[in-house]
Amino acid sequence: MGEFEVHRVRFFGLVPAGVRCLACQPRGSRLALARTDGAVEVYNFAANYYQEKVIPGHEARTVESLCWATGDRLFGAGLNGDITEYDLSRLSAARGADGGGGPIWSMAANGTGTQLAIGCEDGSVKIFQVIPGGIQFERNLDRRKGRVLCLSWHPSDTHIVAGSIDVFRVIDVTSGQTVQRIMVNYHVEKVKRECVVWAIALLSRGTVVTADSFGRVQFWDWQQGTLAESHTVSTSAVLSLAVAEKEDSIVVGTSTGATYQLQLLPVKLGGSEKRWVRTKPFQHHSHDVRAVAHSPTALISGGLDAQLVIRPLMEKVQKKGYDTVLRKFTFPHRRLVSCARKARLLLFQFSQHLELWRLGSTRETGKDGEVLPLCRMPEHLVQLKSKGPEHIYCSCVSPCGTWLGYSTASRFHLYRVRCDGVSLRKVPKVPKLLLPAYQLQFSADSNSLFVASTRGSVHVLQLLEPGGCKHLHTLRPPSGCSEAVYLLAPSADGHWLAAVSGDWAIHVYNLKSFKHHCVVPTYSCAVSALAIHPSTNNLVIAYSDQQLVEFSIPEQQYTAWSRTVQRRGLHRCWLERDTPITHITFNPKNPSHILLHDTYLFCVLDKSLPLPDDSTPLMNQSTLKQLPETARKRQLHAFKICKKFQPLLFADLLDENSLVVVERPIMDFKTQLPLPVQQKKFGT
């Protein structure tokens, strides 16, 4: 097919924030995750664990605990002392309420999801009622000295256990009185260090499970105040704990990065007496595992190494599928890089700043695999710090490289980049828009900017020379929509714009008439990337379940090729891939080519070639390279896959034979993480 000159970029210094807490939606298919920078993410298990929603963080907002309440409402609480409800359709922190007890260390929702209990710095446990439109303080429970680090409701909502330092107590919810107070080190002699109860759970049979900084998981009979079982799972602290809904399995996370499963198993086969047994150890993390969750079929853990690990319990899985394989997520399922093709600029988005780089160049050519000598080094042009405490939602650089925009939760900024790329000038008087913007996209001719907004709307701004802009129009879906738009795709000829909102509906607008053109037939999975073909105006859509469709915008129907793909089915290896496609682009010189990538592969999809069936190998590039020209013909198939660049955060075509790929080697950012707990290794 041809040779590409690949600009292999590894200077994007992204350090994903560590995972602070996890919350499985009760009886739902979503997982909420909060990072140490305050960002909250929602993963959808039904859509191949797609990172469906991201609410960027805020300097003043840390999240110590997340709770789902009344089904699908998500609350977070943190050390700023507020309880925050997240608006998942507008992807923002909606309402906050002061907890009134200083920093909040822990929060737990009751079984029905109608009440929230928070554990505060001042040692109080407070109950809040979840009411429509917010929460309401209900009452204080018995206050004792010592911050409440962890909380758990009894499944019948009658009692709450609260863990602090060296002690945990059981509180009767109706009377508000502490009915039992247990020193976790009572039976251990001469302990100098304090013992922090990091996580706690109250089981329906009256057993209290504690995880503490001595590396123990202990089971207490709270009514008797006795220790029933004690398992020392680690030499360092056990930081997190989660119980399966059936209460037959517990997962704990430790500060060495190991997670352990404990299971309630009969002492004798078929016997009725059961004991907790530490069954499976896992070492998927290199750093503290601060958060664990136990879904009905999987153990989920999140560590300070920014990894989310979903480890399926094979005994609970009925049939083979996407969720029967160990999944590790380190990088977001969306683009943090944008590229000015003509100007050869890259814009990197960090949580609170942007970096603009100019790519280097070479005069040489070479054969496959050769590294060409550089005649110009890449250049770091500008670092743009976002003002204020809010983190950046989205950013974009125009294809010509002269415009640059980004948005935070409350502000939208547009800059003019001077030709030499060294100075930025802020565009004054940007129109007041309904913020935040979730996606920014410049048109191919850099004359207009599309701003993805709430309620399914897209604002179209006209960019004016030398440095101004005006609001042209707001595109809205005719039937209305409550969810925000999170992906945009303008056509190269400036005729069409496709927009995907949180309800996974894809609306296509005619930009000439600013009219709604059509809706792509809905599919029951999240859209992870889409793009409009420059010459045919076909919309290529990648779904998070790895399906690919091609929809002709002028004809308002799926193309023949797309129907063939659907009829034939995609290759099994393609469908079993780990991460979703995050970017689609085209080769203007070769209309049958579609370029796509996910975190682990870069693929050129040649529509003119036959589709591979399951019996032929999907990755055949290395085989093909060994074959003589004549023999290659028969082996060719549509998917030309290159796995050389990993983990791949971005790939785009600069011109017909040069590519840019942005990699972020795991080791590069691991070295920037704080040192993990020192473990004695033999000989070091």
Next chain:
Amino acid sequence: MAALCESFTLRGPGPGGGPGMSLEPGPGPDLVLLTERGRAATLFKISDQKPLGCWSVKHGQVLTCPVVCNFETHEYIAVHDDRVLRIWKNEDINLDKAFKATLSADVHRIHSLPQGGPVVLFKGGGVRTLDVLLEAPQQEIENVISDEAIRWSGAFMESQQPVVVFATEKDGDFFVYVQKPKLDSLHKYRLEPQESSKPLNFTAYLKNQTVTLLCLYSNDSVYQVLIPLQQDTEEEEQILPKSLLLNLSVSGSVLKGTSLVVLDKDHVAVLGSLAAPDKEPKECLTIWNTKFQTLQTSKALPLGTSGQLWCYEEKFFLTHGKVLTVIMYKCETSSLAAAVGKLKDSQTPGVSSFVNWDTLEGEDLVVSFQSQESVALKSESRMNLRSRRSNVAKVQPENFSVGQLLRNLKDAPTNVLEKELKQLMSKTQTPDLQAAIGSVVTALTNRCKANPRYYPQSFLLQIVETRDLSYSLCPDLMPIALEKRDFYLLQICLQRFPDIPEQMIYACLKTFLSISDAYLRMTEVDLDSVICYIDVEFNNKGVKTEIVENGFNAELDQDTCDTKIPRQSHSKSDVESCPIGPHRAALLNAILHSAYSETFLLPHLKNLPAQQVILFLRYLYYLYVKCSEKVNTTLPGVRSPTINQIIDWMCLLLDAHFTVMVILPEARELLSNLHKFVRAQVRFYSELNKIEGSLRELQRLNHLRDSQTYSIEVLEII
């Protein structure tokens, strides 16, 4: 390796015993069924050594074949008075009331097969399964064999079909019949006749649709006969060729076998009497490895046996004296090492192990051994032997081989013998060259034994140096060399033989350590392994200032101070100079080089006198320190011992003489020095370990740095 384990009595001296006895497996594990003296059958539980039940026939009736157990129904089947069949169950007490069927022909034997039910073999050669027979007990049974007598029979299951194999004899000719009663197929074969000997006992096993029949012949050999079961042609009387599997001879003595059983694919057990020419024959039970032709183990049975041997569930059953004895055994997969690793142990009577690498003709082999034996005999018996030898020689006069030549040369003068042997060695191009040379060396050693003044040192040396000999080929060579104090030959042997038994290694070690320095200085020894590192000048102590150059002298000094022993006193005497002379060191190096197994060597090493232990340990310590002087911890020179060999021997010595070392006052200083040195080394290496970790990490980081943050590469997509 196969080994005989403990034995116990299953049944004490009873009225029974004698050849009228038979054992069959019982209805379950750990059970055997004993039929004796024509009257009674007894069920024994082996592990409890007690009978569980006994059934006997009425007076006047005689059990005419062994009682068997139907493994499927757990019924017992007996035949009395040749043609009355009885079937009963465990709970039946009175045999008279048991099921009875009278048959129309005489029964030879009933074979019970685990999955096929019992099969009845009639004296006329007819075979019926019990089911068929019971349908019509009076059915006519054909006569297959005319007037041959059944000598042996066996039954197997082959592709769900019972197969009965039996051997018959008529006028010295032996025939084998294969019958498949369910297929009505019958094959008759004739056994290839063997001159002057006839089969004594048979045993057989089935493998890959072929029955392998092992025959114990009266010429003390075991032959193997393969009988294919998938035979379609109905040819008359095919002749079954036989091949020699095993020769039952043990360093000159011959085992006159009476019965044999197969243990596994490589092992057979033979019960018989070991007859040495000058000794009383004694009965013993032996296990032989057929793959390596070695006697693996044996057990003397001084009270005599009935000649019968059974084997079930890894246990032998035999009548020893008047009691029924059970001998357990273990039989493991044989490897060459296991087969040759054991030495002929002269101290344990009755147990004799021997490696027979000879691939010479069977008859010849016996002769050569007899001649070897005869050499050692006194001259007066020579006449007698010679006559016997000539008798044997007449048997195969046309075959002139190495063995024969050696025999002819037995009495030749020394110079003629050596000349002839040299000629023979240069001539022999046969595949059994190794074996022939082995015989040559054996012939020489035999002559040495016979004539104490005769010792062809240079000739032996030449053979050992030029040929790839092994200990097992000439087991007498090293003992003779040891006896003659031919240290040079011993050194060469130690360096070259791969399979020296631990006992021999020990004997050499002991001699090397005990021999006087004056004697050693006069002997010629290969000093290649020592010359490069040993301090020949003992008085030149001042030259050496450093014990080790690895940078832990301070450590050593400090430790020395702890014990308040002046450094001068120990370092000069123990470490700096070699505690032994170069000749002895060279010999000990040869010992260090030889291969050994710790388990076998350790018991011998325990016998080493304490003074010699200390001397050897001192030398090892010296070597150890010498090794540590170099960064690569190797000694210079050819065939110098490696650090691993040194350390292994140190450990061995310390293990073997732990208590002695604790008690002995002169060992104290040596041990404390050794300990300090080892401790310093351990610290040093643990430091190295740390450095290694850091260096690896640095390497890794370097590697990371190498991968640049930006590059333009060419990617071809096809």
